[in-house]
Amino acid sequence: MLVNGKHYRTVWLEGHIVNMINQPVIPHRFEIHQCMNYKETAEAISNMIVRGAGAIGATAGFAVAQAVFEASENDGFTFIENAVNVIRNTRPTAQNLFYAVNRVHNVIKDYGTGGVIQKEVRKKAVAEASAIADEDAVSCQRIGKLGASLIEDRCRILTHCNAGWLAFVDWGSALSPIYTAKREGKRVFVWVDETRPRCQGSRLTAWELKEEQINFVVITDNASGFFMKRHEVDMVIVGSDRIARNGDAANKIGTYEKAVIAKENDIPFYVAAPTSTIDWDCPSGDDIPIEERSEQEVLGIVGRDENDHIRTVYITPKGIKVRNPAFDITPAEYITAIITEKGIIKPDELKKLSKDQD
Amino acid sequence: MLVNGKHYRTVWLEGHIVNMINQPVIPHRFEIHQCMNYKETAEAISNMIVRGAGAIGATAGFAVAQAVFEASENDGFTFIENAVNVIRNTRPTAQNLFYAVNRVHNVIKDYGTGGVIQKEVRKKAVAEASAIADEDAVSCQRIGKLGASLIEDRCRILTHCNAGWLAFVDWGSALSPIYTAKREGKRVFVWVDETRPRCQGSRLTAWELKEEQINFVVITDNASGFFMKRHEVDMVIVGSDRIARNGDAANKIGTYEKAVIAKENDIPFYVAAPTSTIDWDCPSGDDIPIEERSEQEVLGIVGRDENDHIRTVYITPKGIKVRNPAFDITPAEYITAIITEKGIIKPDELKKLSKDQD
Numbered sequence: 078m079l080v081n082g083k084h085y086r087t088v089w090l091e092g093h094i095v096n097m098i099n100q101p102v103i104p105h106r107f108e109i110h111q112c113m114n115y116k117e118t119a120e121a122i123s124n125m126i127v128r129g130a131g132a133i134g135a136t137a138g139f140a141v142a143q144a145v146f147e148a149s150e151n152d153g154f155t156f157i158e159n160a161v162n163v164i165r166n167t168r169p170t171a172q173n174l175f176y177a178v179n180r181v182h183n184v185i186k187d188y189g190t191g192g193v194i195q196k197e198v199r200k201k202a203v204a205e206a207s208a209i210a211d212e213d214a215v216s217c218q219r220i221g222k223l224g225a226s227l228i229e230d231r232c233r234i235l236t237h238c239n240a241g242w243l244a245f246v247d248w249g250s251a252l253s254p255i256y257t258a259k260r261e262g263k264r265v266f267v268w269v270d271e272t273r274p275r276c277q278g279s280r281l282t283a284w285e286l287k288e289e290q291i292n293f294v295v296i297t298d299n300a301s302g303f304f305m306k307r308h309e310v311d312m313v314i315v316g317s318d319r320i321a322r323n324g325d326a327a328n329k330i331g332t333y334e335k336a337v338i339a340k341e342n343d344i345p346f347y348v349a350a351p352t353s354t355i356d357w358d359c360p361s362g363d364d365i366p367i368e369e370r371s372e373q374e375v376l377g378i379v380g381r382d383e384n385d386h387i388r389t390v391y392i393t394p395k396g397i398k399v400r401n402p403a404f405d406i407t408p409a410e411y412i413t414a415i416i417t418e419k420g421i422i423k424p425d426e427l428k429k430l431s432k433d434q435d
Numbered sequence: 436m437l438v439n440g441k442h443y444r445t446v447w448l449e450g451h452i453v454n455m456i457n458q459p460v461i462p463h464r465f466e467i468h469q470c471m472n473y474k475e476t477a478e479a480i481s482n483m484i485v486r487g488a489g490a491i492g493a494t495a496g497f498a499v500a501q502a503v504f505e506a507s508e509n510d511g512f513t514f515i516e517n518a519v520n521v522i523r524n525t526r527p528t529a530q531n532l533f534y535a536v537n538r539v540h541n542v543i544k545d546y547g548t549g550g551v552i553q554k555e556v557r558k559k560a561v562a563e564a565s566a567i568a569d570e571d572a573v574s575c576q577r578i579g580k581l582g583a584s585l586i587e588d589r590c591r592i593l594t595h596c597n598a599g600w601l602a603f604v605d606w607g608s609a610l611s612p613i614y615t616a617k618r619e620g621k622r623v624f625v626w627v628d629e630t631r632p633r634c635q636g637s638r639l640t641a642w643e644l645k646e647e648q649i650n651f652v653v654i655t656d657n658a659s660g661f662f663m664k665r666h667e668v669d670m671v672i673v674g675s676d677r678i679a680r681n682g683d684a685a686n687k688i689g690t691y692e693k694a695v696i697a698k699e700n701d702i703p704f705y706v707a708a709p710t711s712t713i714d715w716d717c718p719s720g721d722d723i724p725i726e727e728r729s730e731q732e733v734l735g736i737v738g739r740d741e742n743d744h745i746r747t748v749y750i751t752p753k754g755i756k757v758r759n760p761a762f763d764i765t766p767a768e769y770i771t772a773i774i775t776e777k778g779i780i781k782p783d784e785l786k787k788l789s790k791d792q793d
């Protein structure tokens with residue numbers, strides 16, 4: 078998408094350097110963060126310099142390719158296996174991470190049997206990681222086209238967290254149908270949940286929508302039920318970090334509440350995600366691991382002070398305990414349909430898409 | 436309740452000065468804010484130096500008494516009528532405000548008919564305002580005793596916003612049963628929603644519970660559904676700012692969502708409030724006016740920086756729009772019972788308490 082008139086992807090490989098938009102400083106600054114080796118890239122995933130299902134996946138793929146570059150100067154195969162483990166352990170919930178790591182890992186399994194092959198394998202790793210990123214962008218664009226068919230003129234859409242282009246390589250999942258609908262000439266309005274603790278809604282989704290000149294207001298997470306009950310929300314679209322075989326979907330903490338309130342008020346609730354988000358080995362939402370993140374995210378909040386400096390303020394008494402699950406599970410029964418690049422599918426029909434039939 | 440071993444009420448009258456605990460600076464500082472005249476007291480209500488249903492009510496009562504002090508130096512009756520209007524217009528949702536203003540206003544209706552009567556009327560105004568504050572404390576203590584009967588040993592209670600003693604004159608409504616249960620020797624644990632935008636949960640409820648040495652954790656508003664769905668919440672208790680005749684209850688924005696999620700997960704959902712919160716002239720929740728507060732509360736957040744200074748940081752792009760309703764309505768169907776000083780009552784039996792039968 079465009080930033081100040083220039084096209085950017087969220088993450089991209091340049092030689093052996095992984096470049097990414099530095100997300101914690103948005104909307105206050107726009108900066109490119111560079112990772113010189115796989116460890117720096119893995120840290121950028123853990124620290125959420127890059128975040129969002131597809132963006133984590135593409136970054137993880139690039140990180141494995143980076144490890145292959147580094148391997149020849151180290152101890153080859155063992156180095157790569159170790160790197161793959163480090164990258165896998167950066168975030169537990171997002172399926173796209175495992176999907177991408179596995180794909181790149183598969184093409185480099187011959188690594189270490191000779192100098193010529195090493196060069197060949199390096200090429201293959203880069204090609205596979207780049208393909209994952211490209212496919213992510215293409216899938217998200219397709220999700221936009223399919224999803225836009227659900228959006229009528231003057232539609233008022235609620236979204237939670239950020240499943241825009243910053244969460245993928247380009248276009249996004251939940252926001253892609255909105256971008257497409259706008260380009261088709263439909264008037265759309267977006268309710269943006271701020272999405273505590275990290276405020277991906279008020280920071281990232283708001284920034285994206287502002288750049289795309291789409292009408293929106295930011296509300297606290299507490300207020301979305303108020304507007305749903307008053308019939309001021311026509312549909313909800315969110316992203317997902319992992320979808321189980323039965324259609325249960327993990328997404329940013331708070332999504333479950335929005336889904337229940339939407340159902341209670343007869344508002345369609347859509348999950349938009351590329352099929353790389355589906356974990357076919359995962360029978361149900363109960364089997365999806367939920368990441369619990371640092372207490373610091375709840376104790377404080379990061380923002381821009383009156384001098385435009387980025388700083389943290391703390392909002393609790395000192396020395397108290399908090400809990401900070403980063404995701405929750407929305408059971409399939411609350412999901413009207415899942416918007417994928419392969420079609421708009423009811424959760425209980427997900428198995429029709431199963432990888433055996435791909 | 437005790438602060439550093441000394442008993443405090445949230446608000447009290449000393450001569451013609453209204454004293455109150457300065458709530459926006461809690462938990463970072465403990466300060467008493469003094470209002471020298473009714474206008475300062477009215478401003479303290481608008482600016483939420485004092486907030487919470489019962490505390491607003493008691494403060495408003497004191498403000499009317501203050502206006503009576505000031506009236507003799509001004510133009511008597513007209514001055515008071517004007518003051519009453521100013522005080523009434525500070526906050527639109529909390530019923531306790533109108534309840535208290537009306538009560539003090541009623542005893543001073545003879546004002547202005549002579550010097551002796553003026554002195555008498557001043558006494559009456561102070562007596563009535565003080566009675567309202569005292570009754571609030573007594574009612575809340577009684578709510579604590581009745582409500583504690585619902586709390587079993589090892590109970591895990593979720594609360595939203597602050598309906599503790601800071602929201603009343605003493606004891607509180609939602610937290611009073613928890614304080615009483617603790618004193619009865621029961622082990623209780625409290626899930627504290629942070630309650631954006633003003634964080635009354637993470638600031639005020641957390642501070643109160645810490646002072647009372649009650650086990651709690653603070654969570655983001657998004658996380659309470661997660662813990663309810665995992666059966667880690669045994670009951671929900673919240674306060675209310677106005678209860679309609681049909682049992683619908685207005686409370687801090689986000690309460691409606693908690694009530695729906697509680698019902699979905701078969702968790703009892705209690706509203707704790709003195710009967711002064713019931714608006715007998717209000718047929719249903721649809722008739723309760725909902726205050727929409729400043730955009731600043733959503734654009735930014737107030738906290739303590741690394742040098743213990745209180746400051747605001749901003750979490751959205753510049754120049755965007757927000758919406759900020761301060762309350763929502765929980766329909767009676769989601770409320771298991773209302774804990775009042777006169778008994779624990781199912782919402783549809785509220786009419787039995789009607790003022791005609793008092």
